[in-house]
Amino acid sequence: MSTSHWKRIVIKVGSALIAPNQQGCSSRYLLGIAQFIATCRAQGCQVVLVSSGSVAAGKHRFQDTAEPSVSLKKAMAAAGQADMMATWDKLFDFPSAQLLVTHGDLRDRERYVSIKDTIFTLLDHGLLPIINENDAVTTDKLRVGDNDNLSAMVAAAADADALIICSDVKGLYTKNPNLHDDAKLIKQVSDINEDIYAMAGGATSSVGTGGMRTKIQAAEKAISHGIETMIVDGFDADTFNQLLKGQNPGTLFTPYDEPMQEHLHWMTHTSQVQGELIVENDFDANLEEHDTQLTSDDVVAVKGNFSVGDTVLVRKGDGTKLAKAKSNYSSCLLHFISDQEDREFANNAQQKTGPLISDKNIAILEQI
Numbered sequence: 343m344s345t346s347h348w349k350r351i352v353i354k355v356g357s358a359l360i361a362p363n364q365q366g367c368s369s370r371y372l373l374g375i376a377q378f379i380a381t382c383r384a385q386g387c388q389v390v391l392v393s394s395g396s397v398a399a400g401k402h403r404f405q406d407t408a409e410p411s412v413s414l415k416k417a418m419a420a421a422g423q424a425d426m427m428a429t430w431d432k433l434f435d436f437p438s439a440q441l442l443v444t445h446g447d448l449r450d451r452e453r454y455v456s457i458k459d460t461i462f463t464l465l466d467h468g469l470l471p472i473i474n475e476n477d478a479v480t481t482d483k484l485r486v487g488d489n490d491n492l493s494a495m496v497a498a499a500a501d502a503d504a505l506i507i508c509s510d511v512k513g514l515y516t517k518n519p520n521l522h523d524d525a526k527l528i529k530q531v532s533d534i535n536e537d538i539y540a541m542a543g544g545a546t547s548s549v550g551t552g553g554m555r556t557k558i559q560a561a562e563k564a565i566s567h568g569i570e571t572m573i574v575d576g577f578d579a580d581t582f583n584q585l586l587k588g589q590n591p592g593t594l595f596t597p598y599d600e601p602m603q604e605h606l607h608w609m610t611h612t613s614q615v616q617g618e619l620i621v622e623n624d625f626d627a628n629l630e631e632h633d634t635q636l637t638s639d640d641v642v643a644v645k646g647n648f649s650v651g652d653t654v655l656v657r658k659g660d661g662t663k664l665a666k667a668k669s670n671y672s673s674c675l676l677h678f679i680s681d682q683e684d685r686e687f688a689n690n691a692q693q694k695t696g697p698l699i700s701d702k703n704i705a706i707l708e709q710i
């Protein structure tokens with residue numbers, strides 16, 4: 343790894359760094375990160391910042407926050423977001439811009455492309471995009487839920503070379519270092535497998551969301567897009583000196599040699615399944631090559647309510663997942679076609695609408 347080779351990076355900053363004592367924002371730990379961002383920019387590297395901390399920053403404005411309800415958390419986010427932005431803004435001598443998104447935005451291809459466009463336009467004009475989830479408006483159905491996964495989706499959208507996740511620990515340990523004295527830091531991970539997930543626990547601080555588990559999920563998303571990913575200690579100012587020297591101060595996740603294409607990556611990691619097309623257990627066509635041949639006759643059941651253009655999961659009756667794909671049919675139309683006793687009518691209807699799923703919008707899943 344070498345910072346001088348990066349053209350574009352995403353830096354994610356966790357809540358504990360923004361509001362370390364939960365009495366509003368503090369620039370104590372942000373100064374080193376801000377200097378690192380300024381140095382990267384001076385070296386010609388574009389930077390996107392994904393900043394957590396709106397909830398932690400807004401907490402002190404409310405009473406009875408020990409176990410906040412969802413409504414209270416949303417209100418805290420609304421109260422803390424402006425404070426968090428203002429704290430960052432004071433540390434930069436270049437302009438920044440706020441972008442608040444939800445999973446509802448990212449999984450809709452049109453809005454995703456629009457978000458990409460805004461990020462690139464801001465970068466081209468020398469502004470620093472500062473991105474957070476729009477917590478104040480999200481619901482369970484709409485939220486990403488943690489900024490680790492959000493930062494990986496942003497890194498893919500920004501076509502970044504690296505994703506640096508700044509947390510309150512040095513990196514991934516063999517077990518949670520806050521609970522186990524004998525935990526050992528893992529310097530490099532080249533294969534994210536079940537053993538790696540087994541090491542990663544949840545958050546133990548009162549402000550963090552997701553802990554190490556969501557950071558591993560984020561790393562998996564990012565490296566499959568060819569994005570070098572690091573988890574580093576944002577509390578330690580030396581972290582950023584080491585990064586600038588090309589050293590690895592935490593845990594480095596090495597990217598895939600052959601990254602997924604952008605569209606396929608979005609389909610696999612960002613789009614959300616709205617329904618299912620269930621095929622026979624002995625269905626053995628290669629959907630990638632023969633996707634145009636998937637007809638309503640292959641489909642034994644349609645689950646969920648979806649519209650034309652929504653993402654559907656194609657799976658076998660025994661549960662084997664075959665592909666995520668964009669549906670060219672609504673669930674209503676598919677039910678209507680399969681209910682027709684007159685097969686000629688059904689075939690004509692299908693011939694007019696074309697294949698069930700589109701060959702340009704399909705992600706083949708490992709058979710799980």
Ligand SMILES: Nc1ncnc2c1ncn2[C@@H]1O[C@H](COP(=O)(O)OP(=O)(O)O)[C@@H](O)[C@H]1O
Nearest residue numbers: 356357509515517518543545546550551553554
């Ligand atoms: N194997 C592990 N290695 C390191 N940290 C771990 C591990 N398992 C769980 N954790 C927890 O993950 C926390 C970091 O995640 P989180 O609290 O969500 O921070 P952030 O706000 O930076 O996202 C650590 O403070 C630690 O308590």
Ligand SMILES: N[C@@H](CCC(=O)OP(=O)(O)O)C(=O)O
Nearest residue numbers: 357394395396397488489551
């Ligand atoms: N969007 C939330 C942060 C969610 C989150 O993932 O927090 P963290 O684990 O501290 O990165 C906020 O701004 O408070």
